[in-house]
Amino acid sequence: MTQMLPRTLALVLLGGFVGLASPAITASELTGRWVARVPNGDGTFRETVFVLNRSGSTLTGSIINPSSEQPFVEGTADGDMFTFASAPATNPRRTIYRGVIAGDEVTITLVRPGRPDQQMTARRGPDSAGRLPERIPPPARHAVPDNGLARTPPMGWNSWNRFRGSIDEATVRAIADAMVANGMRDAGYVYVNIDDTWEAGRDSSGRILTNRKFPDMKALADYVHGQGLKLGIYSSPGPFTCAGYEGSYGHEAGDARTYAAWGIDYLKYDWCGAARLYADGDMPAIYQKMGDALRATRRPIVFSLCQYGRQDVWNWGADVGGNLWRTTGDIADNWESMSRIGFSQDEHGPLAKPGHWNDPDMLEIGNGGMTTTEYRTHMSLWALLSAPLLAGNDLRTVAPEILSILANRDVIAIDQDPLGRQARRVKSDGDVEIWARPLAGRAHAVGVFNRGDATAHVTIRCEDLQLCGGYHMRDVWAHADVGMLAATQSVSVPSHGVELWRLTPAR
Numbered sequence: 001m002t003q004m005l006p007r008t009l010a011l012v013l014l015g016g017f018v019g020l021a022s023p024a025i026t027a028s029e030l031t032g033r034w035v036a037r038v039p040n041g042d043g044t045f046r047e048t049v050f051v052l053n054r055s056g057s058t059l060t061g062s063i064i065n066p067s068s069e070q071p072f073v074e075g076t077a078d079g080d081m082f083t084f085a086s087a088p089a090t091n092p093r094r095t096i097y098r099g100v101i102a103g104d105e106v107t108i109t110l111v112r113p114g115r116p117d118q119q120m121t122a123r124r125g126p127d128s129a130g131r132l133p134e135r136i137p138p139p140a141r142h143a144v145p146d147n148g149l150a151r152t153p154p155m156g157w158n159s160w161n162r163f164r165g166s167i168d169e170a171t172v173r174a175i176a177d178a179m180v181a182n183g184m185r186d187a188g189y190v191y192v193n194i195d196d197t198w199e200a201g202r203d204s205s206g207r208i209l210t211n212r213k214f215p216d217m218k219a220l221a222d223y224v225h226g227q228g229l230k231l232g233i234y235s236s237p238g239p240f241t242c243a244g245y246e247g248s249y250g251h252e253a254g255d256a257r258t259y260a261a262w263g264i265d266y267l268k269y270d271w272c273g274a275a276r277l278y279a280d281g282d283m284p285a286i287y288q289k290m291g292d293a294l295r296a297t298r299r300p301i302v303f304s305l306c307q308y309g310r311q312d313v314w315n316w317g318a319d320v321g322g323n324l325w326r327t328t329g330d331i332a333d334n335w336e337s338m339s340r341i342g343f344s345q346d347e348h349g350p351l352a353k354p355g356h357w358n359d360p361d362m363l364e365i366g367n368g369g370m371t372t373t374e375y376r377t378h379m380s381l382w383a384l385l386s387a388p389l390l391a392g393n394d395l396r397t398v399a400p401e402i403l404s405i406l407a408n409r410d411v412i413a414i415d416q417d418p419l420g421r422q423a424r425r426v427k428s429d430g431d432v433e434i435w436a437r438p439l440a441g442r443a444h445a446v447g448v449f450n451r452g453d454a455t456a457h458v459t460i461r462c463e464d465l466q467l468c469g470g471y472h473m474r475d476v477w478a479h480a481d482v483g484m485l486a487a488t489q490s491v492s493v494p495s496h497g498v499e500l501w502r503l504t505p506a507r
């Protein structure tokens, strides 16, 4: 705004002499930093900065979002109109931006394949608009001592998969109530985790503020604790989170203290905005910083690393204080996404151990994009993988068949087995995969999966499992003991289905 004053003043004065109505910008004045602020609906705004350089009819520049800065292509300006694109025409997901000068603003329409056009109004911003804060050098590495938490994989619920930006305090309370009423708490689901979009800015002392969806985080934590549950929260090591909300950059110690004062029990820490300041190689040091900050609060806070499995995080996640670390990009509620993620978790299996878990992302069970058979496969696979079990559906209205999947105590017992040994793929033959893990008491869990489109008739030899010599079999989904494991065991597995057994030694 300060930049605009002299020009506005000049035009107003000039207008007084020659009868001009309002200070209109001209095409030649397009050069500059233009800021569009789109309301998020919770009192916060998502800012996009368009950096425009006009030279004749050619327009160059970049688009700055909270977690990225991308130069645009094919920029042209003609009279009051201008246009540019996020990527060349060969990219099927490119966005075309069509702008028009309107008074002292520009109106920009985003044209994207398969989505409705979106319009935003941008105003000339200060020279600082969209610029990064100064880069704070990553700290020297050291090992963060184990916090002693998450001896079995964390279980609970997270808001993101189902609610995205619409999560609010009333919904979190109602979810907590539901977890008590429907028996999930008693089945082991304890963490109630608020994901992205709770944040506002900071006060003058740098303290993180909640937006109007979460008027009182301490009162919410008290309520959740009163229900015998624990409360989780979300942030980013960058200036902004993935959804463009305030991150913890430069405020790690203060934010950790604020979480502890609120009574927070779990932090998911999502790389996103940090990518604008740091290289992937800096990840261990940057995560260590928050690992130290959480530890310094002396409150037991589970530390969840979310950086999409980059940099072989399973090799260093425990050293930076992490209790779990995402191993992949985001899951979606469909068979292709879930099975691609779930069946790709073999290689880093041996790195999981009590206190430190591979996290193939939150559950989609009950969100509607898969069949009951596929959701049973999802649950079975995650249990075999000793994955965190964070339900991601609306627990206020959960159908009985979905609840019976999430709250199946036999499957949960596999996931929560105290040995903490993640399953490995012991055999794969076309669409059929067999995964197995050792359990406490010389027991084993075995899953026979069918990734194909037709029923599979599978013959399993006890040698395939290296489990010959007397095991009682329990069919986990049928809740039934089904005799002894035979030397040659035959089973039919439906398309996208699973046969899941617990094998207990006879002697």
Ligand code: GLA
Residues within 6 Å of the ligand: 160, 195, 196, 241, 242, 243, 270, 306, 329, 330
């Ligand atoms: C990333 C994470 C998701 C979720 C969103 C929130 O995409 O991987 O799990 O936390 O950010 O913006």
